[in-house]
Amino acid sequence: MLGYVIRRVLATIPVMVIVAAFVFLMLRLSPGDPASVIAGDYATAEDIARIREQLGLNEPILVQFTKWIAGLAQGDLGTSIFTNLPVTTLIAQRIEPTIMLTLTTIIFTVLVAVPLGTIAAWKAGSWIDRAVMVFSVAGFSVPVFVLGYILIYVISIQLQWLPVQGYRSMFEHGVGPFLRHIIMPTVTLSVIFIALIARMTRASVMEVLQEDYVRTARAKGQSEMKVLLSHALRNAAVPIVTVIGIGIALLIGGVVVTESVYNIPGLGRLVLDAVLARDYPIIQGLILFFSFIYILINLVIDLSYTLFDPRIRY
């Protein structure tokens, strides 16, 4: 097991290098450059050229890439062209809201979706099953921003229960302000994942419920609850955990719409702003960071399989 983990961690190095090279080249080859954004509307072409030179953007791409990689090797993701702050500082400033939103979303999603999917499978063909499926289709179909605006209008503007926007750190402001600000984004973001995981759970549990060992368990007189929890759900867990894991990875990099609608200063918005301004070091640093998180989460998912299925060994 330890050898497997070490091999997997080592395997991330070439993946990261390929990602780094790809991202670097893609950015340099795409139109637009930060110098013209910095120079603004008053600039002459000469001003832009001077700024490009100052930023080192006139150097050959290979030289720029080598410098960046050398920095990376020392743990330096670079410095933002616009804010003049280290990319690591910017990530550190933004990571908490994104991680907390991801965690609350996943917790809420699992708490709602797994029971819903299990019940739907258990009562397959009943009105409960149909209701879950209708919710599932609706959850997939409603865009996040539409749901967000509806919740804001009803909960914040009309009922005035919760704030419209912003984020309050649990560690800095306490649990109350944190919850008040995170509830609506969490619900908004969860709906699509609840839909996805509920469907996945339903399909997996339904498949397992057809297995001989489930029939045997029932024949032995075990309660339906025990059959569902100990036999069906546990054996259906591997695909469910896989989808949940992918969901976490997708959320960390993909919460940009929710962050914008609720004005949460997270990583999604950081990357979007950086792309619009062509702030190369931030884009490069964040994509590498997201890639690393993705790889890490996949590793954790793979390792977690051993908890649910003792037959799996590494």
Next chain:
Amino acid sequence: MLSWTKRKFLTAAAVAIPLALGSFGAIGEAAAEKVLRVIPHADLKNLDPIWTTAYISRNHGYLIYDTLFAMDENFKPQPQMVDTWTKSDDGLTWTFKLRDGLKWHDGPDVTAEDCIASLQRWGKRDGMGQALFEVIESLTAPDAKTIVMKLSQPYGLVLESIGKISSNVPFMMPKRMAETDPFKQIEEHIGSGPFMFSKKDWVPGSKVVYLKNPNYVPRSEPPSAAAGGKVAKVDRVEWTYFPDQTTAMNALISGEVDYFESPANDLMPILSANQDITVEINDPLGNIGFARFNHLLPPFDNAKVRRAAIMAMKQEDYLAGAVGDQQFWKTCYSVFPCGTPLDNDVGSDVMKTGDIEKAKAALADSGYDGTPVVIMQPTDVPVLSAFSLITAEKLRKIGMKVDVQAMDWSTLTSRRAKREPVSEGGWNMFHTWWIGADVIDPMAIAFSGNPAKGWFGWPEDAELEKARTAFAAATTVEEKKELGMKVQERLWAIGASGQLGQFFTPVAYRNNVKGLIKSPVQFFWNMSVE
């Protein structure tokens, strides 16, 4: 019984949940100090208002830095950090005395040496600064409070330059900061203005905090645009950037913020209908729409083609299509914003035409050979995107071939710097706007007729440049007006750009906010929250 219980439960939950969350929310959020919570027009990405021309950095600069002179509401420079000043009879020696009580945020007094270093750094980046420094022979500080500026020739824009209201504003910084390479960003943010920057609270892309400077000594005059007394009436100004306009509007309606600097025009009906919110135009000059031609490439290397295209442009169509509600726009055929001292009508008949048939005839007469026109359309800037499509339609109607190329604004700003042919990444047209304060006189780079130093599009006209140079040297109001008209006449004669009218972005704020200063630039002194 069951339904009663359910109803009771729901009612209890409806009351208890918000109460519980509300009481939690009170912890640590109570604030005794007076805070002005602002949604700025953009994210403050950069803190050096000399390194960048971004308006948001300029507004940041006005909060924490001060200026030697400042423009009042009549567009006249008035002393700000300067107490008294004199000009020698030959107009070559200017002496400025700093007023008492000026201190940097970290304690030391502001000195003449600091101001000289600040002017020098600004003079290397700003267009008006560069022009001024071309005639400055020496800048010296005979004592800690006196600046002596010696010129090589009389210059009519000394005070207008060092008191210019918009980017790059000659903000005063401590000498150690001002000695930074002007093409590198400053590392510290110490000014002598009415507010202090709180670096620890800065979250780029989200939040900026300014604290009242307790040691600031404002002038005694009432505020007038950038001039007059800068009295900080709140303890703290908080900027929270909202990337989403609808969320920003909802935050204002719910009272989570006090002031929305630049709401989109399509939100106006909702904001105006809210009794707790005031919507008004705070910038009397607004923005001036521009359709810019590339004078280097065919077909717009031909003045007759440019003028034919301008004749097709009807300002009302652009403003109604891109801005909408007529209370937020007006036609303006002066190249200098209507309502400013140089506003005039000379040569503007070509822009007033707005007639497709006449434009078609003019195009037929121009020798246009069917060369396609590449219009860069920035789809992420709605007003400019609409301007681009309207122009494309008009040019097609008069018989031009048009290729509208969609891109984001960043790509456009990069591509417009290319002088190469279209086949090598060049372009023929783009649209933009200038804030009125930036095109108030002929020295604006938008009006340059020198392709070597000029703005994108690179018109070339010796007469235009001669008039601009003469304007810079003119010392009387009459001379300046006359030369302003000459510049305008040349701009229309060569069809430098199409001018698409004047439009305004109102501000929206909660009714408890008082003390807004009417100005082309957003200022935060004198504003209070009651």
